[in-house]
Amino acid sequence: MVLRVVLLVSLIFCSVCRVAAADTSPNVVFLSPDNSRFWQMVAGFMGQVAEDLEVEFDVQFDEERHRLSYLRLVQQVLDREDKPDYLIIMWKDQVTTQILEYARQHKVKVFSFNTAVPEAAREKVGSAPREKVENWIGHLGVDNVSGGQKLARLLEQRALELTLIQPGQPVPIVALTGTLDSSAARDRMLGLLEVTDGESAKLLQSVRADWSELQARDKTSVLLRRYPNTAAIWSASDGMALGAMDAARRAGLRPGNDLVVGGIDWEPEALAAIRAGDLYVSLGRHFMGGGLALLLVHDYHRGYDFADSGQSASMHYQFQAATADNVDDIAHMLAPENWKAVDFRAFSRVFNSQLREVPVSAERLMDGFSAALMKQGGR
Numbered sequence: 493m494v495l496r497v498v499l500l501v502s503l504i505f506c507s508v509c510r511v512a513a514a515d516t517s518p519n520v521v522f523l524s525p526d527n528s529r530f531w532q533m534v535a536g537f538m539g540q541v542a543e544d545l546e547v548e549f550d551v552q553f554d555e556e557r558h559r560l561s562y563l564r565l566v567q568q569v570l571d572r573e574d575k576p577d578y579l580i581i582m583w584k585d586q587v588t589t590q591i592l593e594y595a596r597q598h599k600v601k602v603f604s605f606n607t608a609v610p611e612a613a614r615e616k617v618g619s620a621p622r623e624k625v626e627n628w629i630g631h632l633g634v635d636n637v638s639g640g641q642k643l644a645r646l647l648e649q650r651a652l653e654l655t656l657i658q659p660g661q662p663v664p665i666v667a668l669t670g671t672l673d674s675s676a677a678r679d680r681m682l683g684l685l686e687v688t689d690g691e692s693a694k695l696l697q698s699v700r701a702d703w704s705e706l707q708a709r710d711k712t713s714v715l716l717r718r719y720p721n722t723a724a725i726w727s728a729s730d731g732m733a734l735g736a737m738d739a740a741r742r743a744g745l746r747p748g749n750d751l752v753v754g755g756i757d758w759e760p761e762a763l764a765a766i767r768a769g770d771l772y773v774s775l776g777r778h779f780m781g782g783g784l785a786l787l788l789v790h791d792y793h794r795g796y797d798f799a800d801s802g803q804s805a806s807m808h809y810q811f812q813a814a815t816a817d818n819v820d821d822i823a824h825m826l827a828p829e830n831w832k833a834v835d836f837r838a839f840s841r842v843f844n845s846q847l848r849e850v851p852v853s854a855e856r857l858m859d860g861f862s863a864a865l866m867k868q869g870g871r
Contacts, residue, residue, distance in 0.1 A: 518793040519548040521569050521576040522782060525562060525584070527553040528703070528731070530757045534782045537831055538580075541783040544836040545790045550576070559584040559673055566591050570598045578629075578789050580782065583607045585673040589616050596627045605632040605785040606778065607675040621805040629792060630799070631806040632785050632854055634778040636676050639811040640683020640728075643754050646773050646813060647724040648693045650752045656723040662690055666715045667698035667726040668708050668736060677703075680728045680756065696722065701732050708735030709742075716743045723751055730755035730762035730774050737770055748772065758814055758822060766819045775811040777825070780861050784854065787839055796841040798852040807854035812862070821866050830868035838864070 522538055524531045535551045542549035552569060554562045562584050569576065579595055579602045581588070588604070595602050609619065609631065618624040621631050648663045657663055667684055670677030681698065688695035696719045701707040708727065716722060716739060725740070727733035733755030737747040747753050747770040755762055758776025765771035788798045799805040814822040824830055837843045839860055841852075 516793070517546050517548055518578055518790060519574075519576045520578045520580060520786060520789055521550045521552060522580040522786075523562065523565055523569070523582070524551055524553045525582050526557040527555055529759055529761075530729075530731075530779065533759075533779045533826070536828060537780055538782040538786050540828070540831040540834075541786050541836045544834075545787065545840065547786060547790055549786070559587045563587040563590060566594060570594055570600060575600060577601065577793065578603060580605060580785050580789065583609055583613070583675060585610055585612070585675070589613055592617060592625050592628050596625070599627075601627045601629050603630045603632070603785050603789050604628070605781050606634065608633055608636065608679055610675055619806075622799070629805060630785075630788060632781055632788065633806075633808050634781060635808050635810050636679035637683040637686075639756060639775050640680035640685075640726075641687050642683075642811060642813065643680075643756065643773065643775055644684050644687045644693060644726055646815075647726060647752050647754045648687075650772050651723040654749070654752065656751065662692055662694040663723050664694055664696050664719065664721050665724045665726050666696050666712070666719060666722050667728075668701045668712065668732040669698055669728045670700070670703045670732075672700065674703075677728050684726055693724075701735070703729050703731060705731045705735035705738075708732035709739045710735075712736040712739035713742065716740065716745070725751060725753045727753065727755040730757040730759040730771075733771060733774070734759075734761055734765065737765065756811070758826060760823075760826060763814060763819050763823055763826070766814060766816055769816070772815065774814045776814060776822070777809075777812045777858060777862060779826070780858060781809075783836070784857055784861070787836065787857070788852070791841050794842045796848065801851040803851055807852070809854040809858045824868065825862055825865040827865075827868075830865050833868040834861075834864045836861075 524535055552565055554565050581604050583604055621628045651663045669681050699711045701711050725736045733753050737753050740747050745751055752772045754773040756775045758774050762771055762774040841847045
């Protein structure tokens, strides 16, 4: 009898908490690691999701693009008199543990996304949210290791289709990667290394181009002179892939014919290059990761925790490839007018009782976002 009373009181208490939470809207600040084309797109998509969910939302861009400037940006936001309820951040080597502690002192909760938790930080904060740090409530990431593998295999397959190598020979690849403090760059590179074992594909050399199109152009020029037999250029971002294609043209080569190039990010310029036949593939859809993080934070704030089914508070999803076969469909997903046409409340457990009994899946939600956006384009 006592147990029943305790359970009844608990249920009533939870219901009251949810009703109270439902009357409030969270105040969320997203701290963007830079103001590049990709992150502008991420922020724009988040803004549309925030509008539908009536979330008070702000974006701060780190124009200096450095871990210490990112830390300063966090401190500026948390020192505000009207500090937010939540920060959405990227992991930055050597400073994110400080960010979590500073946020804890200010009673602000943190949701991280896009990049993986560095190995060096896991001893202090745990391998997943809520293990050691209470105010770190969740993490959402794209599988960058799998993405690096997938990009390499697609380039290898296309090089074989174009007969750029002799039968039985491994596909010679050069690679462009990002900054030293980027776990996304490291994980994508790890994926590449796992599949370029010298049997079906061989990595000739990788160079760091710091996500810069200009650096990628200059460094690819050197690589193509050093390795004239290069059949594929693997790039950890579309911006660097565009620079690599420019270098190839200057060397008298035709991207898409004399060598194969692929990148990551679904930047509009990359999709145009795919249509033109110059760029073979771009992996993407992670531009929607910030919007999904915002949805999860919104529902958490209003009483529907994404980890309430006993699952981990750390979630992941896979990249999707854009090629000539589906580039027009992908373009519909990138169009801001289609973002506006979708009501993102349809994915919220706050507004849809039928979703509350289903465990939260990042992959399924991203598939839902994709389908809704393509539908707006008439697909």
